[in-house]
Amino acid sequence: MRALWKGTISFGLVTIPVKLYPAVKTEPLRFKFLRSSDLSPITNKRIAVADNKEVPWDQVVRGYEYEKGKFVILKDEDFDRVDIEAIHTVRVLDFVVLAEIDPVYFEKPYYLVPDQGGEKAYQLLHYGLVKTGKTAIAKIVLHNKEHLAALKPKNSFLTLELMYFQREIVDPKELPIPPKAELDEREKKITVELIEKMSVPWDPNRYQDEYSKAIEKIIKEKIKKGAKEIPKETKLRKGAAKEQKDLISLLEESLRMGNGRTQISTASILKKERKTRKKKTQ
Numbered sequence: 001m002r003a004l005w006k007g008t009i010s011f012g013l014v015t016i017p018v019k020l021y022p023a024v025k026t027e028p029l030r031f032k033f034l035r036s037s038d039l040s041p042i043t044n045k046r047i048a049v050a051d052n053k054e055v056p057w058d059q060v061v062r063g064y065e066y067e068k069g070k071f072v073i074l075k076d077e078d079f080d081r082v083d084i085e086a087i088h089t090v091r092v093l094d095f096v097v098l099a100e101i102d103p104v105y106f107e108k109p110y111y112l113v114p115d116q117g118g119e120k121a122y123q124l125l126h127y128g129l130v131k132t133g134k135t136a137i138a139k140i141v142l143h144n145k146e147h148l149a150a151l152k153p154k155n156s157f158l159t160l161e162l163m164y165f166q167r168e169i170v171d172p173k174e175l176p177i178p179p180k181a182e183l184d185e186r187e188k189k190i191t192v193e194l195i196e197k198m199s200v201p202w203d204p205n206r207y208q209d210e211y212s213k214a215i216e217k218i219i220k221e222k223i224k225k226g227a228k229e230i231p232k233e234t235k236l237r238k239g240a241a242k243e244q245k246d247l248i249s250l251l252e253e254s255l256r257m258g259n260g261r262t263q264i265s266t267a268s269i270l271k272k273e274r275k276t277r278k279k280k281t282q
Helices: 076-080 119-132 185-198 210-225 247-256 266-281
Strands: 005-011 014-022 062-067 070-074 089-097 106-114 134-142 145-154 157-163
Touching: 005 119, 005 134, 014 119, 089 145, 106 119, 106 145, 119 134, 119 145, 119 157, 134 157, 185 247
Parallel strands: 005 089
Antiparallel strands: 005 014, 014 106, 062 070, 089 134, 106 157, 134 145, 145 157
8 A cells, every 4th residue: 555645753852754544445436427328428627617618737727715706826836835844744732631532523544654764763652642541632734734633542553533623613502402302201211221222342344335335236237237228317206205103113113123233224224115105105
């Protein structure tokens, strides 16, 4: 795997050469837009809104809109003027207790791997974080943007998790307050019981991307049949909605379903909803 970034971790007077690697891998299903008559791929063009003409790459520049319709142009040399040390340094600011950080601040994880000559200092920082139970709060510049980040030990590695700044977090006070509802004692009791019965040790292997698997299956079937047609979009009848049950019934039914752990496939849910809609239309 190729490193996304190379630089140093800086805390106190210590600098540790490191490489940054992604900690997650996303494999989205990629689709192309086609012309329906002959399935010719449709390309993306850079069109200028002023005259609807295509703009070649050598005429494209980066601009910052400081007022509506007013721009300043930023060239490569402008970005080069930024402090080089800041660009290539994970600068540790503080050490904090991880439990004190609201999970809403975390954005995207990466692995930090020691570069040549940084092995001992890397392991020392790892040991210190494990021993104290602390998390390092740092800053890093990635993709022309400064990020807040958290350094955390994971197995024998250090992870770097990008964080949001306070100004990027939506204040809950801006949201409509959920209306208060009277909770029945029986409802509360059954809810707690259901949560207890559905509680299991955390195992990420229990959870799979069923939607992508279903789409991949359809794609394989179409390839096997040699189908080239683009299926017409199926529109659901307006006003169609699944039958609602009262809260107590849903909770009690969940408890009866194998301690609440019965796995229901996406296909079976959709099939049940179709049957409900069909009954309503009869």
